[in-house]
Amino acid sequence: MYRYDEFDAQFVHERVEQFRDQVARRLTGELNEDQFRIHRLMNGLYLQLHAYMLRIAIPYGTLSSKQMRKLAEIARRYDKSYGHFTTRQNLQLNWPALKDVPDILAELASVEMHAIQTSGNCIRNVTADHFAGAAADEFEDPRPYAEILRQWSSIHPEFSFLPRKFKIAVTGATSDRAAIQVHDIGLQLLRNDKGELGFAVYVGGGQGRTPMVAKKIRDFLPVADLLAYCEAIVRVYNLEGRRDNKYKARIKILVHEKGLEAMRTAVEAEFAERNDQRLRLPQSEIDRIHAYFAPPDVKPRPAQSKAFETRLSADAKFAAFVNSNVSAHKVPGYGIVTISLKPIGKIPGDATSDQMDVVAHLAEHYGHDEIRVSHEQNLVMPYVALDDIPHVYDELAKHDLACANAGQISDIISCPGMDYCSLATARSIPVAQRISQHFGDGDRAHAIGPLKIKISGCINACGHHHVGHIGILGLERKGVETYQITLGGSADETCSVGDITGPGFSYEDVVGAVNTVVETYMGLRKDSAEDFLSAYRRLGMAPFKAALYEKNPGADI
Amino acid sequence: MPQVISANRLIDGLLVFLDRAGSWVEPFQSAAVYDDKGELELALAKAQQDVGANKVVDVAAFEVKSKSGILSAVTMRDIIRTRGPSVRPDHGKQAQFS
Numbered sequence: 001m002y003r004y005d006e007f008d009a010q011f012v013h014e015r016v017e018q019f020r021d022q023v024a025r026r027l028t029g030e031l032n033e034d035q036f037r038i039h040r041l042m043n044g045l046y047l048q049l050h051a052y053m054l055r056i057a058i059p060y061g062t063l064s065s066k067q068m069r070k071l072a073e074i075a076r077r078y079d080k081s082y083g084h085f086t087t088r089q090n091l092q093l094n095w096p097a098l099k100d101v102p103d104i105l106a107e108l109a110s111v112e113m114h115a116i117q118t119s120g121n122c123i124r125n126v127t128a129d130h131f132a133g134a135a136a137d138e139f140e141d142p143r144p145y146a147e148i149l150r151q152w153s154s155i156h157p158e159f160s161f162l163p164r165k166f167k168i169a170v171t172g173a174t175s176d177r178a179a180i181q182v183h184d185i186g187l188q189l190l191r192n193d194k195g196e197l198g199f200a201v202y203v204g205g206g207q208g209r210t211p212m213v214a215k216k217i218r219d220f221l222p223v224a225d226l227l228a229y230c231e232a233i234v235r236v237y238n239l240e241g242r243r244d245n246k247y248k249a250r251i252k253i254l255v256h257e258k259g260l261e262a263m264r265t266a267v268e269a270e271f272a273e274r275n276d277q278r279l280r281l282p283q284s285e286i287d288r289i290h291a292y293f294a295p296p297d298v299k300p301r302p303a304q305s306k307a308f309e310t311r312l313s314a315d316a317k318f319a320a321f322v323n324s325n326v327s328a329h330k331v332p333g334y335g336i337v338t339i340s341l342k343p344i345g346k347i348p349g350d351a352t353s354d355q356m357d358v359v360a361h362l363a364e365h366y367g368h369d370e371i372r373v374s375h376e377q378n379l380v381m382p383y384v385a386l387d388d389i390p391h392v393y394d395e396l397a398k399h400d401l402a403c404a405n406a407g408q409i410s411d412i413i414s415c416p417g418m419d420y421c422s423l424a425t426a427r428s429i430p431v432a433q434r435i436s437q438h439f440g441d442g443d444r445a446h447a448i449g450p451l452k453i454k455i456s457g458c459i460n461a462c463g464h465h466h467v468g469h470i471g472i473l474g475l476e477r478k479g480v481e482t483y484q485i486t487l488g489g490s491a492d493e494t495c496s497v498g499d500i501t502g503p504g505f506s507y508e509d510v511v512g513a514v515n516t517v518v519e520t521y522m523g524l525r526k527d528s529a530e531d532f533l534s535a536y537r538r539l540g541m542a543p544f545k546a547a548l549y550e551k552n553p554g555a556d557i
Numbered sequence: 558m559p560q561v562i563s564a565n566r567l568i569d570g571l572l573v574f575l576d577r578a579g580s581w582v583e584p585f586q587s588a589a590v591y592d593d594k595g596e597l598e599l600a601l602a603k604a605q606q607d608v609g610a611n612k613v614v615d616v617a618a619f620e621v622k623s624k625s626g627i628l629s630a631v632t633m634r635d636i637i638r639t640r641g642p643s644v645r646p647d648h649g650k651q652a653q654f655s
Contacts, residue, residue, distance in 0.1 A: 027568060029611040047615060049638050050649055052570035080648055095648070097569035347644055418634055419642040427633070429644045479632055 020102035044115030061089035072356035163241035204255030207461035296368035301333025305386035349377035417457025426474025564613035
């Protein structure tokens with residue numbers, strides 16, 4: 001893992017003290033709310049429906065056991081003993097008091113963490129594949145480049161007041177688990193014909209009220225030019241992005257209105273003009289950062305583990321867990337364990353302090369001290385020996401952390417929605433809970449197979465509904481919650497924005513509508529190997545629309 | 558429709574309501590109810606002074622109903638604000654004052 005050097009440590013410590021002074025001045029009235037708001041937002045502190053909310057950055061979703069324990073301790077001491085892991089690989093605390101936030105930030109700094117740039121119109125926490133460094137289909141760990149981008153973008157003086165927020169995601173695997181094509185910049189590590197390492201660069205993806213799949217602006221960017229090229233993109237955006245309309249201020253609108261070719265020409269011109277070696281990454285620096293992400297000492301083991309296989313054949317529940325929650329590892333004899341934060345009927349992404357401590361303990365003893373947070377609101381232990389997985393499973397199960405549903409219908413992404421968020425127009429968590437309870441994690445859920453449901457409580461799309469295989473958007477119509485359903489969205493390498501089925505459904509009817517969609521799929525799929533997304537892409541909207549509206553005339557409200 | 562004035566307390570962000578004495582209180586049922594528009598505007602002006610005095614932020618009036626002396630909010634958003642998260646009955650005002 002990356003460790004702060006003296007500059008990082010000093011920078012974060014100074015920011016804590018600056019914010020401590022700003023909070024003190026706010027509480028005495030020296031700063032009014034208009035003056036203070038920008039400072040609190042730049043430190044990740046929002047004001048929500050019930051209280052303040054602190055959004056803590058988890059760079060590229062990577063945590064050590066010590067850091068996870070600190071998050072548990074902070075939640076216990078300063079909040080209500082739980083936190084909410086988000087689609088941005090961050091952690092949100094829902095009840096911190098303003099007077100305590102400087103102390104919370106100081107606690108975070110003690111374990112090399114912060115909440116800087118988790119809000120505001122700046123470059124936000126850089127996200128990455130949550131299986132980075134471990135996945136069998138990965139050929140290069142994206143985290144060193146995510147870390148280089150983090151260092152470059154932290155309080156970048158030119159890019160601290162962009163037209164709007166700016167999100168970058170990086171992956172180094174063939175399967176895109178980082179949703180790079182719905183980010184402002186998406187970076188896909190690859191090798192060219194000469195075997196040189198570089199990036200395919202995507203630009204202008206995003207969700208919100210105008211969902212767009214990113215366009216590829218560069219087929220191959222040498223890794224040494226990563227910062228210079230990203231700087232060129234963000235500079236063009238900073239100069240030409242709209243500031244007259246908040247809803248048209250993201251780079252996706254600029255790319256759309258300007259056109260990809262014109263955008264490429266502008267970026268390449270900026271890149272050529274300014275690429276004066278200042279930002280060219282020396283190989284020595286790439287190597288230095290890489291060293292922090294060297295794989296733990298995972299010695300290859302026999303590909304078959306007797307303990308693992310014995311349990312697999314004797315315990316159907318364990319077998320179901322392995323089937324959905326254990327992924328192929330690049331090192332023989334190891335597995336990647338996904339810890340579902342979606343127990344049936346529970347709040348997606350929430351974890352108690354006690355659960356965080358359990359995960360920290362298991363990672364420390366059985367997972368080479370590494371934990372990941374996925375944008376799908378789950379936790380991951382990326383390095384677990386197959387021999388240890390039965391014991392890890394048993395310990396997880398004792399703490400409601402062993403639900404065998406990763407990637408399945410009850411593994412639902414949900415934003416906090418109107419239960420917490422001041423922007424929300426409808427509840428999203430209880431809809432997720434009801435769908436989860438309806439389908440469960442039993443035989444029926446397993447028969448349905450891979451299916452990603454994603455729910456947002458407003459048009460800002462924090463719940464990624466546009467790229468859900470089934471997406472649900474909660475809106476408000478004449479004071480009543482209504483839920484629009486989209487089908488066929490996907491955040492993976494076949495990225496697509498879902499199609500709206502038609503008029504929305506009431507809070508009461510939306511679970512039934514999802515059930516109708518699922519039943520229609522089950523009735524029309526070729527066989528159990530054809531997953532929902534494949535079936536939808538083959539069948540199109542018509543049969544689903546017919547099932548939703550023609551057979552259910554009362555659905556429209 | 559009758560209205561209640563809410564704000565978030567500066568020091569901890571918790572939702573508070575203006576009561577008849579002009580104080581900010583945590584229990585929703587202690588909130589002053591304004592049936593008269595002129596009276597509401599006067600109270601809002603007083604509430605705004607407390608923003609200037611750095612006691613509260615985000616002052617707002619919202620519609621309420623009263624039945625048998627029990628106040629309830631009208632919109633789902635305000636119902637959740639005045640109770641707490643619907644998915645966490647152990648937190649918020651619903652846990653503190655019911």
